[in-house]
Amino acid sequence: MVGIDDVARQAGVSTATVSRALSGRGHVAPATRERVEAAAAALGYVVSSSASSLATGRNRNIGVVVPFLNRWFYTSVIEGAQRRLMQYGYDLTLYNLSGDDREREKVFQDYLLRQRVDAVIAVSLELTVDEITSLHALGKPLVGVGGPLSGVRTLSIDDVAVTKLATEHLLSLGHTRIGHIGGDVDRELAFHLPTNRRLGYEAALREAGLIPERELYFPAVFTMESGYTAAKQMLGNPRLRPTAIVAASDEMAIGALLAARDMGLDVPGELSVIGIDDHELAGFFGLSTVAQHPGLQGERAVELLMEELQPSGGAHLDDENTPLPFDLIVRSSTARPLRRSAGRR
Amino acid sequence: MVGIDDVARQAGVSTATVSRALSGRGHVAPATRERVEAAAAALGYVVSSSASSLATGRNRNIGVVVPFLNRWFYTSVIEGAQRRLMQYGYDLTLYNLSGDDREREKVFQDYLLRQRVDAVIAVSLELTVDEITSLHALGKPLVGVGGPLSGVRTLSIDDVAVTKLATEHLLSLGHTRIGHIGGDVDRELAFHLPTNRRLGYEAALREAGLIPERELYFPAVFTMESGYTAAKQMLGNPRLRPTAIVAASDEMAIGALLAARDMGLDVPGELSVIGIDDHELAGFFGLSTVAQHPGLQGERAVELLMEELQPSGGAHLDDENTPLPFDLIVRSSTARPLRRSAGRR
């Protein structure tokens, strides 16, 4: 393995100068820098990250912890984080908690404490007090994505506002019987997300002078299949049937779309459907939705961390929870209700 | 930060003994080991990975390089690899190449060479000779997943056999007009995968005494949308219309299923569709398919690496390319063709 002293010898300088020239820290004469760079390139020298880390205490590596991998939202966040990290010259070490609880404990009690990461991004994770404590004890910056975490800087969309917007879109089109397919409150995914999204839906109805009906809420588990099943229940009951559905995620919304199709219901003629996410399949299915931008969330998380790791003075890091932008995207799954019941007016 | 000497002092032994006791290498009296473990636990001691790496030359970390993240196949491989790695106490550092080419170069010329990973898993990557060379120069084990790589140990399914099996399933049901939606050969994904899958389809037809028709092959790009479009073309042409379709991936197959539905074609009555993958949505759509098991592929890749990193003598590592298992899974999207054309007989 070619080491720093090989380069130093080749360039005719000391190892300290090589280190300075290559890392950019400290002043080096331009001519020297060039000689060093040439020598390094010629020898194919690359710093040993462990030696460098040991000496500096910095790893140029951040840990990203996710509850699952096989979900569009998580991979999008990771992708965004990775993209930005690479620009900063950082690595991304991935911890996936989808295994059993022992695994989760191992991650928090061992892996993250091995001084291998300079900071951690926790995606959609409801951390326990212990976990937050041990992470903080590490003295490493921590940022959460996907929901508020007490005592932790987090990035997340306003889950209440998001479904409220979706519901208002439907109301503004003239719908008055609007169903909701939301997460199962009994197994809250994280951060009361299902509950919050439901609250937004109900708030919009109330503001429009409507009373949310228990029967128009169907719990599901954030998958296409589960959305399909819920929608079938909702649409199959003739005295219940809404003219529009707000689903708490695009995958559930797509399931609802497919259910409607299987039942011979015309979308958006007889049923409007709106989701939350702007999932990669939303465009294909013509699904109206409220976009959250997970890739951007990952990027922003990294920026926050970098500001803390290598302060540039540009930003202020005060806020505990930074609200993220979201946008209504209208496609072809939402429209005015057919004037079937015009007579009622 | 509590270090090894703190533990040594607390346990009344030397740092050498602490190291031996905690790492399991070398002999330590059981009583001593317990004292050390107790001390370490009490102090909340965790080894510094950089110090340990510097001393041993090992990182307990492997790099996984993928071309994209937002694809079921890749995340499944990663998930499987991660699962196994965690059992071995290893970390997983993720490199995503979906950015531009400069990024790819950075990964291979810098990141992977920083001595930060003990080995690398390249998923569905057609590596250049230079890339393989520089990786080999590192002296780190390398295994490929998803396709054969010359000079590299790889794990992959037999792409020819897989579509051959799918096509044979259709033939055995009595189909004789079978279309194929495959990858676009002009932008081969990797390893001539599209071509190989097409070859399997054609081989099956030929063995059944049928001649593959140019017009029954439609190129697409491995997405649902692209499968949908291709299927529409294929099914919309009355003098072309096949009674069955083999798609080179489940996502394309699902697109075809949706196209058939939109055209009012009954599946499997008027059209049978089979894919390749056993994608997470395949069950929901009742899609018959040939399962490959990406999670297992990730796990196997790790096992191969571990055998090389910490030989247990149990296995032999001879084979350049290990063929992986695949299974036909019949659901409700395939059946005998309707005897509409029985008269012809």
Added chain:
DNA sequence: GTGAAAGCGCTAACAT
């Protein structure tokens, strides 16, 4: 079975 001590390869004071 345990301890002393010499590194592992780099960085950052401190000098010059």
Added chain:
DNA sequence: ATGTTAGCGCTTTCAC
């Protein structure tokens, strides 16, 4: 602007 040098925190001979 550059060199000297003392660590960073651990592992691993080599003694005992």
